[in-house]
Amino acid sequence: MTSAPIRLWDFHGGIHPEQNKRQSTQEPSAQARMPATLTLPLHQHIGAAAEPIVEVGETVLKGQKIASANGYVSAPVHAPTSGKIVAIGDYPIPHPSGLSALSIVIETDGRDEWVRYAAKQDYTETNPSHLRNIIREAGVVGLGGAGFPAFIKLNPGSQKKIKTLIINGVECEPYITCDDMLMREDPQSILEGIRIMRHALQAERCVIAIEDNKPEAYESICKAARGVEGVNVALVPTRYPQGSEKQLVKVITGKEVPSNGLALDVGVVCHNVSTAAAIYRAIHLGQPLISRMVTVTGKGVKRPRNLEVLFGTPMDELLAQCDVEADQIERLIMGGPMMGFALHDTNLPVIKTTNCIIAATRNELGVERPVMPCIRCGACADVCPVKLLPQQLYWYSRAKELDKVQEYDLFDCIECGCCSYVCPSNIPLVQFYRFAKGAIWTQEQEQKKAAQARQRHEFHQMRIEREKQEREARRAKKKAARPSAAAPKAPPADGAKIAEKRRDEAISQRDSAAAARKAEIQAALARVQAKKRAPQKTAEAPDKTEEKTAPATTAERAAATQKSAITKKDNATSTHDDDQPVQ
Amino acid sequence: MPFNTPTSPHQLAPTSITRVMMLVILALIPGITAYVWFFGWGVVVNISIALITALSCEALILKLRQRPMLPSLSDGSAALTAILIALTLPPLSPWWITVIGVAFAIIIAKQLYGGLGFNPFNPAMVGYVMLLISFPREMTSWIPPTALTDNSLDFLETVIFILFHTLPDGITFDALTEATPLDSLKTHLALGNTVDEIREQLGVDEAASRILSVIPIFGTIGGKGWEWVGGGFLLGGLWLIYQKVISWHIPVAMLGSLFAISALFYFIDPAHYATPMFHLFSGAAMLGAFFIATDPVTAAASNRGKIIYGCGIGIFTYVIRTWGGYPDAVAFAVLLLNMCTPLIDHYFKSSVFGHKKG
Secondary structure (H helix, E strand, O other), rough: OOOOOOOOOOOOOOOOOOOOOOOHHHOOEEEEOOOOOEEOOOOOOOOOOOOOOOOOOEEOEEOOOEEOOOOOOOOEEEEEEEEEEEEEEEOOOOOOOOOOOEEEEEEEOOOOOOOOOOOOOOOHHHHHHHHHHHHHOOOEEEEOOOOOOOOHHOOOOOOOOOOOEEEEOOOOOOOOOHHHHHHHHHHHHHHHHHHHHHHOOOOEEEEEEEEEHHHHHHHHHHHHOEEEEEEEEEEEEEEEEOHHHHHHHHHHHHHOOOOOHHHHOOEEEEEHHHHHHHHHHHHHHHHOOEEEEEEOOOEEEEEEEEEEEEOOEHHHHHHHHHEEEEHHEEEEEEOOOOEEEOOOOOOOOOOOOOEEEEEEOOOOOOOOOOOOOOOOOOOOHOOOOOOOOOOHHHHHHHOOOHHHHHHOOOHOOOOHHHHHOOOOOOOOOOHHHEEEHHHHHHHHHHHHHHHHHHHHHHHHHHHHHHHHHHHHHHHHHHHHHOOOOOOOOOOOOOOHHHHHHHHHHHHHHHHHHHHHHHHHHHHHHHHHHHHHHHHOOOOOOOHHHHHHHHHHHHHHHHHHHHHHHHHHHHHHHOOOOOOOOOO | OOOOOOOOOOOOOOOOOHHHHHHHHHHHHHHHHHHHHHHOHHHHHHHHHHHHHHHHHHHHHHHHHHOOOHHHHHHHHHHHHHHHHHHHOOOOOOOHHHHHHHHHHHHHHHHOOOOOOOOOOOOOHHHHHHHHOOOHHHHHHOOOHHHHHHOOOOOOHHHHHHOOOOOOOOOHHHHOOOOOOOHHHHHHHHHOOOOHHHHHHHEEEEEHHHHHOOOOOOOOEEEOOHHHHHHHHHHHHHHHHHHHOOHHHHHHHHHHHHHHHHHHHHHOOOOOOHHHHHHHHOHHHHHHHHHHHOOOOOOOOOOOHHHHHHHHHHHHHHHHHHHOOOOOOOOHHHHHHHHHHHHHHOOOOOOOOOOOOO
């Protein structure tokens, strides 16, 4: 450890909610009991869902890959223990929607037999790209809560120089202690993981940030980091939401990650402590990500603590292991009380992003109060870590003034919940912002769809017109070639004439009102096009214009899609501890 | 077993509007105590009448608007408005003055705009200004500090006087009343006296003033008694800042600008302009700075905006006090700046995280 204490910076706002962390750190972590069946959703991370590569009835070993990554931003899924695949189908997943998704169900055989992967203790000889591949194949995702594939954030690209690797041991959300326990009990794995990450990123220095409400973890990490060159351990004053990536980058480096940008833009990469340990296991031991530390807490359990849980384990078994008082539970939360989401049922599997399960009793998280009018007290603006004006955002969201709400930088909101927390009027501010974001996305989608439809329609019209003209041209040529023709007619340069002729023909031939109308429209279009084409007389002009416009619009469309994807991703990821895409 | 699934955040701070309003009312107690000590029981009677009127009017309008009654009545906002109006009234105002002022504040200035949070003007100040314009005689018949007069009323006599306008035998209303120090200063300055002459005549030495048959209403820094009342509000206000119920920006800006501008004129011409301390500790300066201008509903939102807003009130207070037609001006200044609030909010926004400044 480099001994000189590093300078810390400040970020605006933040709150000091009741910690409630002590309850779950009373006893050392333990292994969760092996359940009879494990249900593994294929979408446990940010990005595309994995694709199953096993079939029902197949026997699998512990650590065997059962679903492979689908695309770049995706992660494979591995069997957490040995057993038999008994079903592949839709099962309820822990998600705010409460919906089901494709999952693989394994009947455990109790033998817990490992498949062997090659371990790489001499990673310094391996090139970073190969290391990233191993990490990717091991299914390692950010374990701070968001679940962004970790290997992507170890790939800064050749252009960017990484100055600081920040290891996030802040764990600022109340109740959660899984990182705390990991730092206390297994600092060595974290430090080894950091070595690998530094090698992969070629980062100049590394700072491990720990909030000062975790003195035991700090001591433990300091001890392990003693003598490690270039690694600082920073004890940062406890304040929520310090674990949010952009806020932590500010605290450690003093730099503000630009809005819409990534930590990478200021030469920083941020990973969670648990992710570091998972990377160590993937590289050194050849073990894919099949389990994680989960905090089981809340007044609804008599024995709150941390358990090392295999993915796919049903939550009710964990709760039972912690002596749940089922009839006391009023709300079941996955994640922390500030940003976690409420679950419909206990019968859901633990997944890669399950850092904490809170079985809250009635009124444990605050007494319900009626929503009152905003008194403009400004408490929300005082605590906003992004320095937004939550009050104004609230008024405009409420009034559905979607332009105004974007003018007030709605999309910089990380949904940390500080404003709702302090609001004396008990206004569900974050809900209003989510509503406004959703409305804007829907609007954008519709606009995009309309624009595409219009484009398609225009292309269609153009093609019809071009084909028609080609036909006409051919016919004229044939006519000219015929000897009976008195004089060779010059190929018509004016589309309008042809169309008019066609219209006459159409009326006389079919005598149908519909056909006439159609022809009229075509005639009008042809006139317009003839006017447009007037300067350039060549016949292939329409082809050229189409060729030119088509790629341009495709590129535009691609750019637009990418942009919206980034915004959405940004929104989805930035809200959680440490997972930001590095592209 | 399906659970409720409200969205995050699930944990909420133990705070509420009622708590905020109650803390503000609590912080008024030192000032009110000083008030009662120096000006008798009248203010307590006024507060009681105001509270009853405010809650009845609020209940009536809520019923007409078909809104839930309990949450709004128990939020404490109507009670606070009532107390603030009562504190600005002369202690021996007849009961109907209080009733009209409070009813106007609650019904017209607050509820007709949509109730709590929607009123553009501070209801208490609207009520006060309406009374001052409509009933100037009643509103300026103040009483001198009780210690300075032989004719002071006890609690029962006060209640009887306020309700029925009858005085105990041998006391006339004129003997009881006296203009406020700010008012007297203004009147005498208009007569061509200098500040020192006025202070000498109306204060300093009690024996001398007795011979001159005037009541010594000037104290060491402000008006006699007034300086203590102001001190009480200052104390309560500082406690509110400590409790983080209000931020320091508005009071500091308002008192600072009032001090600065009065100091400027005092140094230019001490004979015709009162001292800065006199301005700070007279009239409604302290009450206004900590309890009225800080009303979040009608004040500017951002910190920089709050400073502009507070400075505006301080300067207008001085300007109207010195050159305007009314002795005190906090109410007018607050209302004027209430009008500017949307403008201030529009131009003073904080720079959002990750956006380039400027």
